[in-house]
Amino acid sequence: MxxxxxxxxxxxxxxxxxxxxxxxxxxxxxxxxxxxxGRAWTESLTFGVPIDRGCAWLHSAEQNPWAPYARAHGFTVLERPPDWGQRIGRERLSAAQRARRDADWDRAAEAITAAAAAGRDVPVSTVLPDDLEFRPHFDAIMSWWMGVDTHELSTVDFAASDDSETNWAVAEGLGAVVASAxxxxxxxxxxxxxxxxxxxxxxxxxxxxxxxxxxxxxxxxxxxxxxxxxxxxxxxxxxxxxxxxxxxxLGLANKVFLEVEDGALPFEGTTNFIASGTTVRTTSFSVRPAGHDVLLAYFGGGYARELERDGALVAAAREELARLFGADFERRIRRTTATAWAGDPWARGSYSAAKPxxxxxxxxxxxxxxxxxxxxxxxxxxxxxxxxxxxxxxxxxxxxxxxxxxxxxxxxxxx
Structure with missing residues (x-):
């Protein structure tokens, strides 16, 4: 026994x-x-470089035990913060735009935290201020971060989340780190x-x-x-x-990875941009995630679930890229692959999200x-x-x- x-x-x-x-x-x-x-899964067969089909980030990295574990086992921890939220479409946000967005975020977070402190475990959407200029942007970020839309997101869950906002990637893939255990x-x-x-x-x-x-x-x-x-x-x-x-x-996040012709990736270096700031039905793009020459489109919440159900994740990513960079860019896409975590029989989702x-x-x-x-x-x-x-x-x-x-x-x- x-x-x-x-x-x-x-x-x-x-x-x-x-x-x-x-x-x-x-x-x-x-x-x-x-x-x-499990839901940590690095594979290199598709493009010849490691891609994380599951979790990819060492969140709260300076206090995340997987970071020293990864280093001790020979993995390359990339201690550089992602530049999330700096670009919408092809344009970098101005200092004034970033200040207004950050003020919106602070007001939203304060309203959610106040509701949670009062013992109100209700949908986040019901406590947000009505006049948030960047409300669609906030809702989209919540769908990527928490895996659910704000009408399904618990105020208490959001308020309790302990995140230092230090986020590191692993060159060989976080899934490879977990598998080594x-x-x-x-x-x-x-x-x-x-x-x-x-x-x-x-x-x-x-x-x-x-x-x-x-x-x-x-x-x-x-x-x-x-x-x-x-x-x-x-x-x-x-x-x-x-x-x-x-x-x-489990909430839901799905990824589409795209390989493009040499020299076709937008922007220099490893960077990120959001396709649209005016709707929650959008995607967050990562250019050269963990330093590899691929493009990653990230979908979350109800939109990710709908696209997976309809087999439309790749099409949605391609359409956004064509809208932003033109049909010529879309023609330079060589290969694609998408995750489907809602339909995965041993997961049925991506990461834990309490109902209100x-x-x-x-x-x-x-x-x-x-x-x-x-x-x-x-x-x-x-x-x-x-x-x-x-x-x-x-x-x-x-x-x-x-x-x-x-x-x-x-x-x-x-x-």
Whole structure:
């Protein structure tokens, strides 16, 4: 019998397993996909350079544990801040425009924070000032940052988000950093867990490979799947956990990567621009992300979901580029590839976003059941949710909880 089983080999699952192994406990990781990393996924086959189809940024980088981990394991951390919000279309915003936009942002943030402080966990859209000049711009940024539109965004979730605004990329890809954490671990791929029976003294975990027994299980499956009963728990989990799964779904962000002819990329160096500042149905472009000669279009929220459903992500990116740079530029696009995270059977979304009224449920997922069933992932933290550092922190917390619970059990048995 194993001391522990971790369900899922994403950032949280691998962090949990590393911490458990470090504390001397036996641990096996069961992963549904044919690769490790989960929603952190770097691939180089499409264009011959690494592209992050999933998460790409070390947010709050100066305090993000993945940054020193990446350096220690030979990855190149690019300690230069992105120039987000400096360009709309082909034009760089003037100092006066940036000042007005920043003032709008401050007023919006103050209104949201005030609502949260008053205990009003309501849609962000309902508390914003009516006279925001840059309201469409603000709404678009929220859809990229939080993965949902402002009418679906919790005021308490937004206010609780702990982000230092220091953002670094990794030249080799953040997904590659996460995947490296699997080295030396006992990981079984293509092994989706269908059932977890915690009714007896031993926990039974069922997958296509059969049934395994353990003393504690850490579940890092996205809440979108848990809400669908994947995997099935016996006995059923308490109602507050089911409420948390339903109230903490994943928002959506999708990416389109475009390879263009040599010399055709707009602007010099690594830079960013927003296609339009007058509508939420727009995209944020990154030129040479992490220093590689590709163009990235970033879509979020309801617009990303609609485009994915209609198979129109690439077309939307091409149309924006043709509008901004002319039909000749569009003809210089060689190859494209797009993500589809809403339809991914093992994710059903991108990153955690509480529904209005349900931000309180994050604390629920941080609590273990009977010292035997633990949860970890970016939904399980109250301040670093939706970010890869949150996955690390929740994984470490779960592993330490398992170690403490098993040590206490050994002590009780000895007594």
């Amino acid at each position: 194993l001391d522990s089983i971790v369900v899922g080999a994403g950032a949280a699952g691998l962090t949990t397993a590393r911490e458990l192994a470090r504390s001397g406990l036996s641990v096996r990781v069961l992963e549904a996909r044919d690769r490790v990393g 699997a080295r030396g671990l006992d990981v079984e791929l293509a092994c989706p867990v269908s059932a977890i029976d915690w009714s007896g003294r031993r926990i039974r975990v069922t997958s296509p490979r059969g049934m395994l027994e353990c003393q504690a299980v850490v579940v890092t499956v996205p809440t979108t799947l848990l809400a669908r009963g994947e995997p099935r728990f016996t006995p059923a989990l308490p109602p507050e956990y089911e409420e948390a799964f339903a109230g903490l779904p 009224g349900f931000a309180r449920c994050r604390a629920t997922l941080g609590r273990p059941l009977a010292g035997r069933v633990f949860f970890a992932g970016d939904a399980c933290t109250t301040q670093t949710f939706g970010e890869i550092n949150g996955a690390w922190e929740s994984g470490v917390a779960a592993a330490r909880g398992v170690a403490a619970a098993l040590a206490e059990r050994v002590g009780s048995d000895a007594a």
